Amino acid sequence: MDTIKIGWSSKSITPEKPISLAGQFHERITDHVRDPLFATAMALEGAEAEGKGTVLVSCDLIGIDTHIRDGVRAKVKQSVPGLDPEHVILNASHTHTGPLLVEETTRFPNLGYHKTHTNVMTPEQYSDFAIERIAEAVKEAWEGRTAGGISTTQGYAVLGLNRRVVYDDGTAAMYGNVNTVHFRGIGGPEDPRVEMLFTWNANRELTGVLFSAACTAQVMEGISDISADYFGELRSMIAAQWDPNVHVLGMISAAGDLAPRDTLTKHHRGYQPDKELRQLTKTLLRTLEDGLEVAREQIQTTPMFKHAYKQINLPLRKVVKSEVELAKQELSGFQEQLERAEDSVAYFTSLDFNRQRNIFNYYAIVDRYEHMQRTSSFPMELHVLRLGDVAFATNPFELFTEFGLQIKARSAAKQTFIAQLACGNDGYLPSAEAIATGGYSTQVFSGYVGAEGGQALVDYTVEMIQSLWSEE
Structure with a gap:
């Protein structure tokens, strides 16, 4: 029997001009690169199905x-014959120190805070650049696939911690103050599991590592430099301590309510991003090293490989007419203040975060009600892979951790790798409890899908995984 074929490639997607960084509600223009950004591709071709x-x-x-996903697939369709473009699965690290991909006014038009700059790479220009480089990585990985093997294992590392703080009045706040008599607890579960897959060439030499961890790349989120965050730090450590030719591909498991920050103790010490970054990365590296020792002894060269892909419809998170009427009133008052301001941009940026957030939410409520008149569902693409005894499952959300735990618990696979923010960028998907207690990441403007849709996503995913095991 033929062996599985594996190919790797890494391409820099570091912008070549000053850019606006994504991930904060204030503008950050920079041309300083703390560490480079990459697209890392791993091609898989099953032993039993040549060319697929x-x-x-x-x-x-x-x-x-969406424009990144579709742009890459369009280029792949032209340049990589034999590879189904819909079998190109892109996922993001969620770094908050990477380029802005769309103008904020695309999502929230006419709010009066848009700035224009000269000599700064626009989101459109950067997107074209990134699409080209990502497609090159796909092509190189696919064309470079050779016979090899894989091994999988699971470890544990405390990386992402729940960032929702719950108070005695039944409300919650992301990164809320815990140093108060009203503090009652942390508002949700965590997932310390690190799923690991190692790839090997025909000489049983390590060629790459793929990991899935419930921790977004947000250690450095507040700085004004370009950075790949702990993904970049991990690549550097592995190059120095393992082999510079070993590729590293990271996936973020369900972590919509988590962050690499200890909300419970942060008020006791100053936050030092570089120190925190090195500490977190060393913790992850130790887990990978422990996994590598186990993995060397269980290399598989003919694992079953299957890929299921489906467009599914989740129930759209709804709003009621009374919410819409209030939102329209609030927006009208805001627009009047904006028009009276001498500098609309300065006025909007002078508002505190909570006020800005509420304005976004009022706009989203009105927009959602209009959306509901056209459809009651939200479409998304769901990919599920089987590779030996393990499964991979994707979603396009910042998925709250409890949904990821449900998928892992109910999965037919021995191990389940989850990749959130994959093949889409569709906002937070919060749990019912989180919506009830409120706070950032639970409001209408935070995403298109609510807890009902989260449960539907879990059911769809578990069903698709089961179908790949039922076919044996």
Whole structure:
């Protein structure tokens, strides 16, 4: 029997001009690169199906917006014959120190805070650049696939911690103050599991590592430099301590309510991003090293490989007419204040975060009600892979952790790798409890899908995984 074929490639997607960074509600223009951004691609072709395969791509971006996904697939269709473009799966690290991919006014038009700059790479220009480089990585990985093997294992590392703080009045706040008599607890579960897959060439030499961890790349989120965050730090450490030719592909598991920050103790010490970054990365590296020792002894060269892909419809998160009427009143008052201001941009940026957030939410409520008149569902693409005894499952959301735990618990696979913010960038998907307690990441403007849709996503995913095991 033929062996599985594996190919790797990494391409820089670091902008070549000053850019606006994504991930904050204030503008950050920079041309300083702390560490480079990459698109890392791994091609897989099953031993039993020559020419049929998949390419997984991890990108040091805040998300995979639709125009990025479709742009890459269009180029792949032209340049990589034999590879189904829909079998190119892109996921993002969710770094907050990477380029802005769309103008904020695309999502929230006419709010009066848009600035224009000269000599700064626009989101459109950067997107074209990134699409070209990502497609090159896909092509190189696919064309470079050779016979090899894989091994999988699971470890544990405390990386992402729940960032929702719950108070005695039943409300919650992301990164809320815990140093108060009203603090009652942390508002959700965490997932310390690190899923690991190692790839090997025909000489049993390590060629790459793929990991899935419930921790977004947000250690450095507040700085004004370009950075791949802990993904970049991990690549550097592996190059120095393992082998510079070993590729690293990261996936973020369900982590919509998590962050690489200890909300419970942060008020006791100053936050030092570089120190925190090195500490977190060393923790992850130790877990990978432990996994590597186990993996060397269980290399598979003919694992079963299957890829299921489906467009599904989740229930759209709804709003009621009373919410819409209030939102329209609030927006009208805001627009009047904006028009009276001498500088509309300065006025909007002078508002505190909560006020800006509420304005976004009022706009989203009105927009959602209009959206509901056209459809009651939200379409998304769902990919599920089987590779030996493990499964991979994607979603386009910042998925709250409890949904990821449900998928892993109910999965037919021995191990389940989850990749959020994959093949889409569709906002937070919060749990019912989180919506009830409120706070950032739970409001209407945070995403198109609510808890009902989260449960539907879990059911669809578990069903698709089961179908790949039922076919034996």
